[in-house]
Amino acid sequence: MHMANELLSLPVAGGTLAIAGGVLGLICRKAKQVITSEKLALMGILGAFVFAAQMVNFRLPAMPGTSGHMVGAVLLAIILGPHAAAIVMSSVIIVQCLIFQDGGLLALGCNIINMAFVPTYAGYYLYKIVTAKPFSNFRTYIGVMLACLIGIEIGAVLVPVQAALSGVLMVPFSTFLITMIGVHFLVGTVEGIVTVTVLVYIQQVRPDIVAGNLQGKVRLSRRTALATFVVFTLIIGAGLSLLASGMPDGLEWSYAERPDQPNFEPIISNSDSRIAAVDKLQSKYSLMPDYSIRNNDEDEKHQASAGWTSFAGVFGSITTMAIIWMTAWILRRNNPPTVTAQ
Amino acid sequence: MHHAYIDKFAYQDSVVHSLDARVKFIAAVIFTAVVISLPRTSFAILFCYTVGPFAVLVLGRIPLKFVFKQILLVSPFILVFALSCPLYDKTPVKIAFGPSVFQTTIGWMRCFAICGKFIVTMLALIALVSTTRFSNLLAGLRKMGVPKLLIIQLGFLYRYIFVLIDTAQHLLRARAGRTLRNLGPKQEMKTASAMLGSLFIRSIGTAERINIAMQGRGFNGNWRTISRLKISNNDYIFGVFFVVFIISLYFFASTVLN
Numbered sequence: 001m002h003m004a005n006e007l008l009s010l011p012v013a014g015g016t017l018a019i020a021g022g023v024l025g026l027i028c029r030k031a032k033q034v035i036t037s038e039k040l041a042l043m044g045i046l047g048a049f050v051f052a053a054q055m056v057n058f059r060l061p062a063m064p065g066t067s068g069h070m071v072g073a074v075l076l077a078i079i080l081g082p083h084a085a086a087i088v089m090s091s092v093i094i095v096q097c098l099i100f101q102d103g104g105l106l107a108l109g110c111n112i113i114n115m116a117f118v119p120t121y122a123g124y125y126l127y128k129i130v131t132a133k134p135f136s137n138f139r140t141y142i143g144v145m146l147a148c149l150i151g152i153e154i155g156a157v158l159v160p161v162q163a164a165l166s167g168v169l170m171v172p173f174s175t176f177l178i179t180m181i182g183v184h185f186l187v188g189t190v191e192g193i194v195t196v197t198v199l200v201y202i203q204q205v206r207p208d209i210v211a212g213n214l215q216g217k218v219r220l221s222r223r224t225a226l227a228t229f230v231v232f233t234l235i236i237g238a239g240l241s242l243l244a245s246g247m248p249d250g251l252e253w254s255y256a257e258r259p260d261q262p263n264f265e266p267i268i269s270n271s272d273s274r275i276a277a278v279d280k281l282q283s284k285y286s287l288m289p290d291y292s293i294r295n296n297d298e299d300e301k302h303q304a305s306a307g308w309t310s311f312a313g314v315f316g317s318i319t320t321m322a323i324i325w326m327t328a329w330i331l332r333r334n335n336p337p338t339v340t341a342q
Numbered sequence: 343m344h345h346a347y348i349d350k351f352a353y354q355d356s357v358v359h360s361l362d363a364r365v366k367f368i369a370a371v372i373f374t375a376v377v378i379s380l381p382r383t384s385f386a387i388l389f390c391y392t393v394g395p396f397a398v399l400v401l402g403r404i405p406l407k408f409v410f411k412q413i414l415l416v417s418p419f420i421l422v423f424a425l426s427c428p429l430y431d432k433t434p435v436k437i438a439f440g441p442s443v444f445q446t447t448i449g450w451m452r453c454f455a456i457c458g459k460f461i462v463t464m465l466a467l468i469a470l471v472s473t474t475r476f477s478n479l480l481a482g483l484r485k486m487g488v489p490k491l492l493i494i495q496l497g498f499l500y501r502y503i504f505v506l507i508d509t510a511q512h513l514l515r516a517r518a519g520r521t522l523r524n525l526g527p528k529q530e531m532k533t534a535s536a537m538l539g540s541l542f543i544r545s546i547g548t549a550e551r552i553n554i555a556m557q558g559r560g561f562n563g564n565w566r567t568i569s570r571l572k573i574s575n576n577d578y579i580f581g582v583f584f585v586v587f588i589i590s591l592y593f594f595a596s597t598v599l600n
Contacts, residue, residue, distance in 0.1 A: 004420045005463045006456045010379050028489035035491070037563035038553050044498020045506070045549040052506035052541060055514065058534035059527065070538055091495040095503070098471055098479065099349055101416050105374050105467055170427040170452060194535050201539030209546060310386025311439055313594060317390045321397075328400045 002096070003111055003159060005104030009166035016162065017109030023117060024090055031083040039084065046076055047088045047095075070194045071187075073119035074127065074148045078199070079210060082124040089116035110162050114155040123151030141228040144196045146235070149188035156184035185236075351404050351472040357576060358402035358473045363482035365577045369584050370470040374463045376588060380595070385451075386439070387595045388458045394587055395465035402473040409472075413464045424456040476500050481571055494563075506545060513537045 005013070035043070050072045057069045077085040090112050096102040103111045130143035160176040163169050169176060203210050203217070352359075358366075377391055399409060428449035435451065437444050471479075477497070484493045517533060525533070 002419060004423075004460055005374055005378050006420060006459045007423065008378070010375060013375075013378070024492065025489055028491040032491060037561060038557070040494055040563065041498060041553040041556060042546065042549040043495055045502050045545050045552070047495065047499035048502035048506040049542060049545040051503050052510035052545075053538055055507060055510040056534055056537050056541065058530045059524075075542075087492060087495055088499075091492060091499050094496060095499055097467075099476065099500070099503075101412055101464060101467055101471070104463055105371060106378060106463075170430045170449065171423075172430075193531065194538065197531070197535035198539045198542065201536055202542060205539065206543050206546070209543070308438075309597065310384075311441075313386045313390045314439075317393050320393050324393075324397050324400050328403075332403065 002103035003107040003114070003162065005106045007159075007163045007166065007168055008104075008107055008110065009168065010106075012162055012166045013106040013109065015109075016113060017106070020090075020109040020112040020117070024087070024112065027083050027086055031087060034081070035084060043080065043084055043088050044091075046080065047092050050076070050089070050092050051095075070198075071115075071119070071152070071191055072195075073116070074123040074144065074151060074191070075195050075198060077120040077124035077147075078127060078144070082121050085120040085124070086117055089120055092116070110158070114158045114162075118155040118158065119148075119151035122154055123147035126150055137224045138227055138231075140199075141196055141224060142231060144199065145189070145192035145228065145232055148192035148195055149185070149236070152184050152188040152191060153181060156180045156187075349471060349476065351402070351408070352475045354403055354473075356402050356473070358398050358469075360574075360576060361473075361580055362571055362573050362577045363474050363478040364486060364571070365573070365580060366470050366474055367479065367482055367486075369580070370466050372588070373466045373584075376592075377459055377462050377466070380459070384595070385454060385458055387591070388455065388462060390591055390594065391462050392465060394584070395462070395469040398469040398473065399465070402469070404469070404472050409465065409468050412468055413461060416464070417460065420456065420460045424453045424460075427453040427456065478571070485571060502548070505548070506541070509544060510541060513541060 008016075053070045053072050055069070073085065073089050076088055079085075080088065093103070093111050093116050094108065097105060097108055097111070124147070127143045127147040130146060131139050157177065157180065160169070160173060160180055163176070164173045199210065373391075373394060377388070380388055380391075399406065428447060431447065431449035431452065433448045435446060435448050437446060437451070480493050480497055480500075484490065514537075517537065521533075524530075
């Protein structure tokens with residue numbers, strides 16, 4: 001769910017970047033008192049662990065051909081505490097953007113909020129609330145499962161919201177929202193199951209690591225897993241029905257989207273007053289305002305001249321690139337690339 | 343291994359590589375912002391903007407094949423989004439390009455515009471990252487006021503990503519060597535979580551050893567680097583070229599649009 005630059009308008013991208021930067025600065029200042037210099041290496045390496053953990057994939061049950069992997073935000077939040085985990089996850093998102101080009105440069109703010117801040121903080125506090133005393137195996141299971149699911153879902157819901165605020169959505173908002181919630185329901189559930197089992201494994205092998213964060217001995221047991229599954233389904237079912245009754249228009253939209261109704265006109269989120277406001281803001285501050293496409297016949301002449309201008313632009317660019325390439329080729333023919341010591 | 347070489351071109355030497363990290367970073371951000379704010383239906387102008395990153399990539403001796411492979415690798419999400427556009431907006435529209443006039447729909451135009459913007463901004467990002475060493479980029483960001491804690495975190499992260507990815511690949515190879523048939527979801531999940539758990543514990547072990555080594559060498563939370571950042575004449579020349587490029591394209595764009 002890495003956002004790309006293209007899904008955002010300039011004001012939204014700038015705003016989220018400012019928010020993410022400000023919050024990150026605040027967390028860093030706050031965390032400075034908590035994080036000793038011994039913890040610095042640990043945090044860095046756990047960030048690298050998040051990368052490596054993404055490579056360990058496994059087949060998902062009931063869905064042949066797809067595989068899942070772990071995200072690890074909640075695991076880190078439980079073990080490191082929310083502030084340190086938020087810094088680690090933010091650094092992961094930044095490296096994903098800068099080294100692996102996953103997610104755009106301007107979308108960095110959105111991505112940090114959606115995938116670093118929300119899952120760690122929401123997940124951590126949800127886990128703390130559910131697993132408050134007295135300790136039981138069952139509470140831990142439910143706490144971790146809910147923390148993973150809801151943390152990831154809130155982050156996923158923010159994606160269509162940010163895209164809608166930018167006014168770039170062609171897909172109706174509700175369709176996008178429901179797709180994101182559906183896909184991330186699966187992601188969150190798998191994440192929850194993996195996080196619980198990894199926590200149990202760590203507690204068996206190195207109990208000292210999780211000593212302060214898991215109150216008692218967690219075991220894998222079939223009965224507890226079954227009970228967790230039942231309660232989890234009940235909670236999610238209740239949550240979904242509440243959500244559905246809270247936004248009937250959303251479900252109506254997706255219902256009306258059916259292809260068997262050819263006359264249906266998709267409700268594009270641009271009709272929303274918020275979107276209109278953002279659009280106005282964008283046309284005011286955007287470097288190049290949007291323009292309407294001409295397709296009536298009077299404009300034929302104008303269109304033709306614009307056609308020639310763009311033709312000139314494209315061919316000018318191609319010529320320039322060819323000249324740059326040729327020059328570089330001629331210049332470098334005699335000296336191979338040098339690599340300095342790393 | 344695929345990942346170990348992902349930023350190998352940052353260690354080359356060229357005019358572009360020797361530019362100051364801050365200048366390149368700011369240029370990339372401004373360039374991305376300008377491209378994002380382009381109208382959603384103008385390919386010709388968008389195409390003109392590719393000249394900038396193209397010039398940087400060619401001068402920096404980055405193979406274009408590598409660049410396009412990288413773009414293809416990160417494109418699935420945006421492709422799904424772009425391809426959904428033609429389904430929702432079927433307003434017919436005529437576009438003129440030189441002597442020919444095409445009939446198409448706004449949805450398709452938007453689809454191509456989204457893909458086009460994605461490619462151009464990715465070109466800029468790759469041009470930045472593959473001509474700048476990560477340590478220099480971090481030093482530049484530190485000078486621009488990014489908190490020290492975050493910079494240290496990023497430095498550590500970058501240094502150990504590839505080490506841990508190597509460890510993960512050892513685990514994966516071991517699993518592949520022992521798995522001759524489909525084990526079923528339960529066993530699969532159990533194996534995966536045991537792998538993740540042991541990876542986690544190994545990571546913590548590594549961190550503990552590194553911490554002891556760093557304490558032994560007097561690390562007290564301060565990251566000392568030899569700062570080599572200096573704005574040179576080349577940076578000024580690059581800045582002038584960049585500003586002229588952006589401004590002239592802006593005027594070109596406004597004549598096409600009006």
